Amino acid sequence: MGIRAPTREQARDRVLNDNEVRAVMRACEVEAYPFRQFVLLLLATAQRRGEVSQMKWSDIDLEGKIWVIPAHLSKNGKQHVVPLSGYALKLLAEAPRFLECDFVFTTTQRTHISCFSKTIGRIHETSGTSDWRFHDLRRTGASGMARLGVAPHVIEKVLNHISGTISGVAAVYNRYGYDAERRDALEAWGHTLEQFDRGK
DSSP: OOOOOSSOOOOOOOOOOHHHHHHHHHHHHTSOTTHHHHHHHHHHHOOOHHHHHTOBGGGEETTTTEEEEOTTTSTTSSOEEEEOOHHHHHHHHHSOOBTTBOBSSOSSSSSOOOOHHHHHHHHHHHHTOOSOOHHHHHHHHHHHHHHTTOOHHHHHHHHTOSSSSSOHHHHHHOOOOOHHHHHHHHHHHHHHHHHHHTTO
């Protein structure tokens, strides 16, 4: 509308450190379905809150170990295939399946979950952590993969980012999906989370 913004928008850069991640994972242990699995899958997959909260069983291939985010749910409007690590598959195995509902995370057996502010408030209190949002778990996952030596362009593919390391003319000609590399990245990150879960 041509109205000047009241303040300059500040990009968030909050990343949870390892001790905070462990604390959040411990807090999730006392959470019931669906939020226990939902929060940990945010961390394990590094996907967006809206995408994970609307995850459907019909979009998951457990045998192929992939989850397909439909184009209409993806921020960039493109279908996104997410490799599922062993850790992510273990979380999904804990989730019940309802005959009348295709959503993985539901409290009504009709619609996907909501009420995120109440959930994050409980986890803040139980974990003793603060000043983070669910989207920061996505950044934490990306940073964790980078620390494990995953290349930036592979992390961008995991996050379903179009612009970034590979952009401009390079993006036009480089159509390789880095499928194997993305799977290796998420598997390595999942292994790290499993170690955290064991107290290592």
